[in-house]
Amino acid sequence: MKKLSVANLETVSRANKGLGNVQQLHKSGWNIAQQDVSLPCLCLYESRLLNNISWMADYTNQSHVLFAPHGKTTMTPAIFKKQLAAGAYAITVATTAQAVAAVTSGAERVLMANQLIGRANYQQLDDLLSSNEIVFYCLVDNLDNVRMLGEYFANTQHTIHVLIELGVPDGRCGVVNSQLLAELIAEIAKFDSLALAGIEVYEGVLGDPLAVSQFLEYAVATCKQLIADNVFDTKQVMITAGGSAYYDLVCEAFHPDNLTENMLAVLRPGCYVTHDQGIYEQAQQQILARNELACSLGSELTSCLEIWAYVQSMPEPGRAIIGFGKRDAAFDAGFPIPTLHVDQQGQISAANSNWKIEKMMDQHAMMKVPNDTTLRVGDIVAFATSHPCLTFDKWRYINVIDDNYNVVDVVETYF
Amino acid sequence: MKKLSVANLETVSRANKGLGNVQQLHKSGWNIAQQDVSLPCLCLYESRLLNNISWMADYTNQSHVLFAPHGKTTMTPAIFKKQLAAGAYAITVATTAQAVAAVTSGAERVLMANQLIGRANYQQLDDLLSSNEIVFYCLVDNLDNVRMLGEYFANTQHTIHVLIELGVPDGRCGVVNSQLLAELIAEIAKFDSLALAGIEVYEGVLGDPLAVSQFLEYAVATCKQLIADNVFDTKQVMITAGGSAYYDLVCEAFHPDNLTENMLAVLRPGCYVTHDQGIYEQAQQQILARNELACSLGSELTSCLEIWAYVQSMPEPGRAIIGFGKRDAAFDAGFPIPTLHVDQQGQISAANSNWKIEKMMDQHAMMKVPNDTTLRVGDIVAFATSHPCLTFDKWRYINVIDDNYNVVDVVETYF
Numbered sequence: 001m002k003k004l005s006v007a008n009l010e011t012v013s014r015a016n017k018g019l020g021n022v023q024q025l026h027k028s029g030w031n032i033a034q035q036d037v038s039l040p041c042l043c044l045y046e047s048r049l050l051n052n053i054s055w056m057a058d059y060t061n062q063s064h065v066l067f068a069p070h071g072k073t074t075m076t077p078a079i080f081k082k083q084l085a086a087g088a089y090a091i092t093v094a095t096t097a098q099a100v101a102a103v104t105s106g107a108e109r110v111l112m113a114n115q116l117i118g119r120a121n122y123q124q125l126d127d128l129l130s131s132n133e134i135v136f137y138c139l140v141d142n143l144d145n146v147r148m149l150g151e152y153f154a155n156t157q158h159t160i161h162v163l164i165e166l167g168v169p170d171g172r173c174g175v176v177n178s179q180l181l182a183e184l185i186a187e188i189a190k191f192d193s194l195a196l197a198g199i200e201v202y203e204g205v206l207g208d209p210l211a212v213s214q215f216l217e218y219a220v221a222t223c224k225q226l227i228a229d230n231v232f233d234t235k236q237v238m239i240t241a242g243g244s245a246y247y248d249l250v251c252e253a254f255h256p257d258n259l260t261e262n263m264l265a266v267l268r269p270g271c272y273v274t275h276d277q278g279i280y281e282q283a284q285q286q287i288l289a290r291n292e293l294a295c296s297l298g299s300e301l302t303s304c305l306e307i308w309a310y311v312q313s314m315p316e317p318g319r320a321i322i323g324f325g326k327r328d329a330a331f332d333a334g335f336p337i338p339t340l341h342v343d344q345q346g347q348i349s350a351a352n353s354n355w356k357i358e359k360m361m362d363q364h365a366m367m368k369v370p371n372d373t374t375l376r377v378g379d380i381v382a383f384a385t386s387h388p389c390l391t392f393d394k395w396r397y398i399n400v401i402d403d404n405y406n407v408v409d410v411v412e413t414y415f
Numbered sequence: 416m417k418k419l420s421v422a423n424l425e426t427v428s429r430a431n432k433g434l435g436n437v438q439q440l441h442k443s444g445w446n447i448a449q450q451d452v453s454l455p456c457l458c459l460y461e462s463r464l465l466n467n468i469s470w471m472a473d474y475t476n477q478s479h480v481l482f483a484p485h486g487k488t489t490m491t492p493a494i495f496k497k498q499l500a501a502g503a504y505a506i507t508v509a510t511t512a513q514a515v516a517a518v519t520s521g522a523e524r525v526l527m528a529n530q531l532i533g534r535a536n537y538q539q540l541d542d543l544l545s546s547n548e549i550v551f552y553c554l555v556d557n558l559d560n561v562r563m564l565g566e567y568f569a570n571t572q573h574t575i576h577v578l579i580e581l582g583v584p585d586g587r588c589g590v591v592n593s594q595l596l597a598e599l600i601a602e603i604a605k606f607d608s609l610a611l612a613g614i615e616v617y618e619g620v621l622g623d624p625l626a627v628s629q630f631l632e633y634a635v636a637t638c639k640q641l642i643a644d645n646v647f648d649t650k651q652v653m654i655t656a657g658g659s660a661y662y663d664l665v666c667e668a669f670h671p672d673n674l675t676e677n678m679l680a681v682l683r684p685g686c687y688v689t690h691d692q693g694i695y696e697q698a699q700q701q702i703l704a705r706n707e708l709a710c711s712l713g714s715e716l717t718s719c720l721e722i723w724a725y726v727q728s729m730p731e732p733g734r735a736i737i738g739f740g741k742r743d744a745a746f747d748a749g750f751p752i753p754t755l756h757v758d759q760q761g762q763i764s765a766a767n768s769n770w771k772i773e774k775m776m777d778q779h780a781m782m783k784v785p786n787d788t789t790l791r792v793g794d795i796v797a798f799a800t801s802h803p804c805l806t807f808d809k810w811r812y813i814n815v816i817d818d819n820y821n822v823v824d825v826v827e828t829y830f
Binding site: 035036037038039072094095096097114115117118119120121124141142144145148167169170171172173174175176310311312313314315316319321323326327331332361362363364366376377378389390393394396415 | 450451452453454487509510511512529530532533534535536539556557559560563582584585586587588589590591725726727728729730731734736738741742746747776777778779781791792793804805808809811830
């Protein structure tokens with residue numbers, strides 16, 4: 001039987017013959033290592049993914065903190081559904097379009113970790129809230145925005161739950177002075193369409209654990225003071241932070257002992273879900289060195305995304321040109337890392353530890369190899385990535401594989 | 416009338432409700448500056464695009480060189496069709512999936528500027544050739560690959576036109592020694608399924624014009640020698656080079672005076688089609704400084720891609736956070752450059768020349784602004800880009816706009 005390849009599937013969309021038949025087109029029996037799938041392709045190990053999802057659910061559960069995974073990392077509804085099934089309190093998003101994907105995946109709460117700006121985006125959210133029973137949270141840090149948001153939604157039936165973002169000097173968004181904080185609270189109070197529901201921070205802009213912990217403590221203290229001042233419109237007051245690289249510090253800062261009973265602590269980790277072998281693995285090693293709970297869970301976060309590609313050319317001793325590029329994998333936080341080699345007899349082995357990607361172009365990667373390498377054009381090399389977000393967004397379809405490289409599902413992204 | 420936004424369109428695909436209705440969903444009357452479209456979005460100025468397409472068609476025509484624009488830049492069939500209508504000899508591609516998109520767009524010749532590797536890719540090409548009357552060219556620089564390609568297609572009815580890629584030391588792909596060149600020619604001759612049809616180079620890996628010209632002269636001389644040696648299987652022998660940053664040097668090297676009559680000179684420019692305000696504008700200034708024909712055509716290549724985004728937050732004096740990021744625009748060859756400002760009354764003016772993007776995160780960009788800026792959250796800023804390839808691949812839909820920012824079409828990409 002001649003098998004269709006995933007590139008054929010992509011071609012279906014590229015050739016504009018309709019996306020509806022993707023699931024039907026996925027035939028059983030594909031194996032990535034046996035060249036049943038057109039390369040380059042993106043693979044996701046199912047067992048490792050499920051492990052990571054459980055791991056963070058366990059970690060936050062044992063920390064008495066809710067988790068609202070950041071959907072922007074994967075933008076893959078099939079993954080959102082697994083995160084929700086594992087107990088995610090909400091799906092976090094960056095844009096209204098992402099909010100639509102989250103709701104379509106079954107999220108009943110959506111936390112937009114951004115201000116909601118602009119008329120067309122307001123309309124899109126209005127439509128979403130009109131046709132779904134969900135609670136929507138977004139951030140505010142600006143008086144103009146509070147007015148625009150409050151006025152627009154005053155003409156609708158919807159209540160927007162707003163979280164004031166606290167920022168740090170020279171950081172990203174957020175309030176960095178107490179006068180503006182007071183003005184924002186007063187402005188929000190003018191609008192029945194807005195419910196002040198909590199405090200949000202993104203600690204990821206800070207570079208060291210001490211600064212992160214201090215900022216989180218400041219956020220908790222501010223939130224408790226504002227509760228005492230009776231400024232919130234909701235019974236439960238959310239306090240939420242990012243958490244991809246510092247989730248342990250967030251869980252420590254948000255420990256129940258540090259909060260009042262009506263506070264709802266929410267962690268928004270993104271990259272844990274696929275982890276990586278680059279910046280997030282480095283962050284995880286630091287966490288394991290300082291955090292007992294992370295060491296005690298009996299399993300580990302494991303890199304589960306791989307780019308599989310052919311050796312495209314062997315022009316000179318010492319260099320292999322690989323058939324993937326900046327169009328296929330993140331390159332902003334370290335280059336992809338060779339993990340596996342499949343030769344032309346289908347023999348699978350660990351990649352040579354001396355192979356190293358040194359440069360990426362749009363559609364090619366230059367890999368340094370020993371001068372006497374036996375690597376040949378047509379061999380396959382698999383690569384782990386660093387920074388999953390910017391690898392996911394390169395692909396419309398992802399091959400979900402078992403530990404023997406069999407394709408067990410093809411899932412779609414919604415970037 | 417409530418207008419649907421392009422983000423709504425994207426949502427249609429993200430929400431998996433089918434892509435088929437995109438054209439129907441595009442309502443007339445949208446204007447980007449009047450916030451009819453959800454931001455961030457990618458815009459393409461129609462008049463400038465048509466100018467660029469004509470410009471390069473004129474340039475190559477006056478140079479007596481054929482052009483086969485590299486489709487990987489845009490992967491937008493609507494643009495391929497305009498390039499073919501302007502006289503493109505072929506569409507150049509990097510992968511078989513891209514070849515399918517080119518053929519679907521009407522290309523009768525496809526030039527794959529890569530070796531064709533791997534069983535699933537062979538099958539995909541086999542299917543494409545079985546169902547379309549096209550001529551397919553690809554590169555070879557490796558004996559293993561020639562054997563695999565020749566053996567696979569010996570079992571089909573198809574002839575693969577192969578071009579030997581000549582390379583440079585420490586470059587990308589391609590043959591860098593004369594012994595391998597001779598061996599490749601001998602190997603290709605063993606297969607009736609392969610027709611040796613010419614010589615290919617990618618001069619873009621070289622850093623200075625003198626080295627580029629010398630390499631091109633070497634390629635021409637090699638091709639002429641091989642014609643004298645009677646090694647080619649086709650009456651007309653193709654000689655082809657890249658040309659995005661050095662198209663003038665390619666056209667000079669491929670001047671009819673330098674070629675024999677049976678040589679077919681083909682330029683494969685990619686980024687000219689949208690141009691940019693970054694690396695390609697810098698390359699164009701160098702070309703204008705050295706090339707008379709480029710100066711004489713009566714118009715100019717003009718940047719025609721823009722990211723439009725909201726001011727997302729104004730956390731501190733001197734910094735604006737803009738609502739786009741690495742998910743929305745290229746960042747590998749300089750950050751996007753502010754071009755326009757639209758205030759909340761809809762007033763459009765040139766962007767302040769002191770505004771400058773200094774950092775990009777996945778979904779945010781940090782822009783330096785004067786401390787006394789009047790820029791406000793909810794204002795719109797438009798940005799030209801540097802390196803169009805890595806901006807196109809971030810978007811599934813592009814707003815084609817007229818010079819007054821009216822959306823005249825919504826075109827789809829096929830990455």
